[in-house]
Amino acid sequence: MKVGIIGLGYVGLTLVVVAASKGIDVYGVEVNAHIKDCLKNDKAHFYEEGLDNLIKRTNNKTLHIVDEFPLDVKYDAFIVTVGTPLKGGLKVPNFEYIKSAMLSIRNVYDGSELIILRSTVSVGTTRNVILPFLMNMCGKEENELLVSMCPERTLEGKAVYELTHLPQVISGNNAESVEVAQKIFRKITPCIIEAESLEEAELIKLYCNTYRDMTFAIGNAFCMAAQKFNVDGSKVIEHANYGYARSNIAKPGFVAGPCLEKDAYILINNMPECSSKEFILAAxxxxxxxxxxxxxxxxxxxxxxxxxxxxxxxxxxxxxxxxxxxxxxxxxxxxxxxxxxxxxxxxxxxxxxxxxxxxxxxxxxxxxxxxxxxxxxxxxxxxxxxxxxxxxxxxxxxxxxxxxxxxxxxxxxxxxxxxxxxxxxxxxxxxxx
CATH class of the missing domain: 3.40.50.720 (NAD(P)-binding Rossmann-like Domain)
Known part of the structure; x- marks a missing residue:
């Protein structure tokens, strides 16, 4: 199989290298000079356990780092892994990076290749933003296009291991999209979860990260509440959890990083006003x-x-x-x-x-x-x-x-x-x- 990946940041580079190590012929587009220089020396531009060894094994074999996708290659799929930052102080997702990524394939995309969205997006984005954008770009109808939402859920620092061990969630706008996505991800991991819709796949990623965020919020809130009674919040949580299976209160600490700091905001972006939205935001x-x-x-x-x-x-x-x-x-x-x-x-x-x-x-x-x-x-x-x-x-x-x-x-x-x-x-x- 031949797959193009747009975006070689933390998500894209780990995926492209692991896919290449499993025999998929992968083309990764990168324009950042520093990232390209690191890859020429068989190194990632960030630390991730086991990643440099895989780069060295696959570089210029099944892994091809390019400025733009070669025109003489017939691709099975393109995977979009670029980030979805929040707009300034508005706390709403910015999809311009995703749209720019899709524009970068317009010379090699004719509507027959599967587009896999790996980026985190608010519910409805794949169907209501990505599909219309692709229709306009290639001039085909929605039922002719192949689009999948296959969210990334790896833990930074263990991404190489988890890509080959975690169940991979896939979805599609039609049966053919699901079939092609299965063929790609079954080469990477033995377990596939087929979501019933694009929206379910979007929610799975958002739920996983927001659940962690809210779980940690409980630990942090309990920690600060204890101090109102002149009790050490960390110790009371530790003692409440010890040897008691029904208590697993999170240890207090910062909840941050490129995903957890924003995914709750992405989840509530399209959500009507309700108590659930208020609860998520408060956490x-x-x-x-x-x-x-x-x-x-x-x-x-x-x-x-x-x-x-x-x-x-x-x-x-x-x-x-x-x-x-x-x-x-x-x-x-x-x-x-x-x-x-x-x-x-x-x-x-x-x-x-x-x-x-x-x-x-x-x-x-x-x-x-x-x-x-x-x-x-x-x-x-x-x-x-x-x-x-x-x-x-x-x-x-x-x-x-x-x-x-x-x-x-x-x-x-x-x-x-x-x-x-x-x-x-x-x-x-x-x-x-």
């Missing part, structure tokens, strides 16, 4: 409120900003486990932006994020070494749960060599510090006690 907004709570904690600890007050922020990628270098949609970045807007100076650190991407944030001074980042700081904010914190903090005396140094360990990642009486440390569970 999302509570998770977002944690960023302002961290800023408030900083202000409570060191007061108004001045030239002698520096804050160290570590864990700028949106999550630490599984580790990723991804800064998109990171609560850590949003917290840094709010602290900068308030006038604070910052030192930034991350175990995995690329130095050039950290420096491009222009939010503070980047440090490769955590101890260097803390050397002149008054506070340290540990903002993700990377496993290295547990071992690095065994030498924590280097971090608090002067009086008044405090740490906010937002994920309880610095386990070594909890056995020390020398460092002042707070968590999300007791930050306001």
């Amino acid at each position: 999302r907004q509570f998770n977002e409120s944690l960023e302002d709570m961290v800023v408030q904690w900083v202000q409570n600890k060191i007061g108004a900003p001045d030239d002698n007050k520096v804050i160290a922020l570590s864990g700028m990628a949106f999550k630490g486990q599984p580790e990723t270098s991804d800064l998109r949609g990171s609560s850590s970045v949003y917290i840094a932006e709010k602290l900068k807007a308030a006038g604070y100076k910052m030192n930034l650190h991350d175990f995995c994020a690329l130095p050039e991407e950290m420096e491009a944030l222009k939010l503070g001074t980047y440090f490769h070494d955590l101890y260097d980042a803390c050397s002149k700081a008054s506070l340290l904010l540990v903002l993700n749960n990377h496993k290295k914190y547990a071992s690095v903090m065994s030498n924590a005396s280097l971090l608090y060599s002067k009086n008044g140094f405090e740490i906010l360990d937002s994920w309880g990642a610095c386990t070594e510090l909890y056995y020390s009486n020398d460092v002042k440390i707070s968590t999300l569970g007791n930050m306001f006690n």
Whole structure:
């Protein structure tokens, strides 16, 4: 089979490489010079476990990275994997990237190839936006076109593994679309779920991410509620869950990243006014409120900003486990932006994020070494749960060599510090006690 993939970001590149490793002849269009340079050297432009090895095995064999799709190839399908950002402060999805992606195939698409939408969209988009756009582009009627919604549901940091192990959801506007989608994804994974409609497939992706968002919102809300009773919110959740199968309250923490920060808004985009919509929105907004709570904690600890007050922020990628270098949609970045807007100076650190991407944030001074980042700081904010914190903090005396140094360990990642009486440390569970 020959498949073209438009968009070689986190979703597109992992899919194109895994598909190529399964024997599918894949053509991936990319115009970004940095991404192309990385791929020429058999590397991804981001960290994903196992991905570089697969690139090396497939590059220039079944994997073809091109500026535009070759005209002499007969394609079975084109897969659209570009992102669906929200428009500014409106919190509504922007479909211009998807439309631009489809325009990029107009010279090689005649309406007979399957178009697979992998991007996250609001309910009804595939039928009401994508199909009419394709009809206009190729001049065919809707019943002549082949369109599938096959949502991506992988966990960043485990995408290579999950693409070949998770059930893949497929759908189509007709039986032939479903059949072609099955042929492609059965080469990748042994389990296929056929949704009954394009809309069901769209909802499956939105439900999966919004469910996680709302589950974490419960843990965060419980954590903050406990502190109103002068109880440590993290500990009460831990003890409530221990050995009790009917309690699985989420550990408090930031809910962010390129999917979870926006998919609740995409879900409610076309939803009529109802209590469900209000409930979903309230959960999302509570998770977002944690960023302002961290800023408030900083202000409570060191007061108004001045030239002698520096804050160290570590864990700028949106999550630490599984580790990723991804800064998109990171609560850590949003917290840094709010602290900068308030006038604070910052030192930034991350175990995995690329130095050039950290420096491009222009939010503070980047440090490769955590101890260097803390050397002149008054506070340290540990903002993700990377496993290295547990071992690095065994030498924590280097971090608090002067009086008044405090740490906010937002994920309880610095386990070594909890056995020390020398460092002042707070968590999300007791930050306001």
